[in-house]
Amino acid sequence: MTSLTISNLSKSFKARKRVTVIEDLDLHVMDGEMLVLLGPSGCGKTTALRCISGLEVPDRGAIRFDDTTVFDSDSRVNTPPERRSIGMVFQSYALWPHMTVRKNIEYPLRRRGLRSKIAEGWVEEAARLVDCSALLDRYPAQLSGGQQQRVALARGLVARPDVVLFDEPLSNLDTRLRDSVRSQLHELHRSLGFTGVFVTHDQGEAFALGSRMAIMRSGAIDQIGTPQEVYEHPRTEYVADFIGLTNALDVWRDGDIERMFGVRLSGRALLVEGAAKARVRLRPTDIELSPPGTAAADVCSFPAVVVDMTYGGNRLDVMVDIDGHRLHAQIDAGGAGSWQRDLRTGTAVTGRFDPAAARLYGPDGANIPVPLAEGVPA
Ligand SMILES: Nc1ncnc2c1ncn2[C@@H]1O[C@H](COP(=O)(O)OP(=O)(O)O)[C@@H](O)[C@H]1O
Ligand SMILES: [Mg+2]
Structure with a gap:
């Protein structure tokens, strides 16, 4: 040995x-x-x-x-x-x-x-x-x-x-x-x-x-x-991207609120105290989609529009648009009659993710520690 x-x-x-x-x-x-x-x-x-x-x-x-x-x-x-x-x-x-x-x-x-x-x-x-x-x-x-x-x-x-x-x-x-x-x-x-x-x-x-x-x-x-x-x-x-955190989202503080690209991120705050902006990395499987207007206080929520979808048996790969940027969500395909069965190009949705699933990186590509803030942006 x-x-x-x-x-x-x-x-x-x-x-x-x-x-x-x-x-x-x-x-x-x-x-x-x-x-x-x-x-x-x-x-x-x-x-x-x-x-x-x-x-x-x-x-x-x-x-x-x-x-x-x-x-x-x-x-x-x-x-x-x-x-x-x-x-x-x-x-x-x-x-x-x-x-x-x-x-x-x-x-x-x-x-x-x-x-x-x-x-x-x-x-x-x-x-x-x-x-x-x-x-x-x-x-x-x-x-x-x-x-x-x-x-x-x-x-x-x-x-x-x-x-x-x-x-x-x-x-x-x-x-x-x-x-x-x-x-x-x-x-x-x-x-x-x-x-x-x-x-x-x-x-x-x-x-x-x-x-x-x-x-x-x-x-x-x-x-x-x-x-x-x-x-x-x-x-x-670089590592995050390589191991499947393929969604890259720019988030920044804008007064009292946080924005992801141009749209408002509601619910839980994502940025740590003091950080004005970050690159956020998320796995497609950590993003949930739900009907518009279903933002929840205990997660980060944002409005998006469906651009494309592919059926993969028990799951759906959904590409959504956020202010001109693409985000890939991999969601449960749902049973007959479920909401996601009716998703079409152009359907407005609410995207949600748990801030604990997000990884934040600075401009140099280095990790910013995960936020502990429980604050809710106004
Ligand atoms: N014998 C060689 N002569 C010139 N360049 C080489 C030679 N072997 C590898 N390279 C270059 O070194 C780099 C790394 O190659 P390699 O070790 O095969 O990468 P990997 O296995 O990760 O794909 C590549 O850009 C390749 O073109
Ligand atoms: Mg090789």
Whole structure:
């Protein structure tokens, strides 16, 4: 069992000009945890994994597995990939097409000089873990996408590496398969207890798999914490947006009242004492819609007009207009005869949300503490 420590890591590439992709990255992955690196495409996730595995040489910084330094720019240590105890699982399964499943899974054992483990049954054991025992003599082209990805998982785990790196391994699977491989991976991690770094741009995967999650933004980490911590207290507006608080609303104080865009926000006050304005972030599921004129004193209410709706079975996605700005509410679809069944483009509604669900950010994108004020604007 191993912890992974990355200190001050930087990596740039020289294309037409030099571009810094990772900048002073610090990251500690605890023994046995699955750390999820979550960030949009291009933010440097793959580059970070390639630096950890030794496939890419960083410009600066250090990487340690427990107390063993595998890379250090100062002391010029750079352990080659095959001598780092790492398993890798990629988005493109990257199986060798000319090799059987058995040979593919064996590959890391051969590469690391662990041939004797083949005779000890490590290949069969890895195949069994991911339900691929029956596939050992097939070729990759004879497997479905889900089977190929399970074989890739077996190959990543077969050498019982200290650290397993996953680079968006579920992205190429269709939704149902993705869910099933995801739960399988979650179980495997729990039973085998390896230290993992799992890269994804999908917040659902991050919440489901992460012991902790780190939200990455252009080569650095904006926030790191347990899924609950990040979900409840996104530290920056960037993080909030990335984890589903997708509605961005400008709220400001106007004399004794508060305004959201141009309209009046009634009921509970939203802005903290002293703050004259804020960017407010809300999840679509935290917004309720009700008939016009149903403002309530214990929540924040505002008038809006329906612009568009899509039916999603048990829920409705409703786009409303507030003074020329769009807000997305995801509401219960309601039963036959319910009010929301009659919503149409142009229907006037009252939007409501609990101020406790709102997250406030300043002009620099940093979180403003949640208001405690019980005050009701006049
Ligand atoms: N070998 C390379 N040469 C030049 N630029 C690269 C190279 N590898 C990655 N990049 C650039 O680095 C940035 C981050 O890439 P990457 O680490 O693949 O991001 P992610 O995995 O988060 O999508 C991108 O802008 C990409 O174009
Ligand atoms: Mg990538």
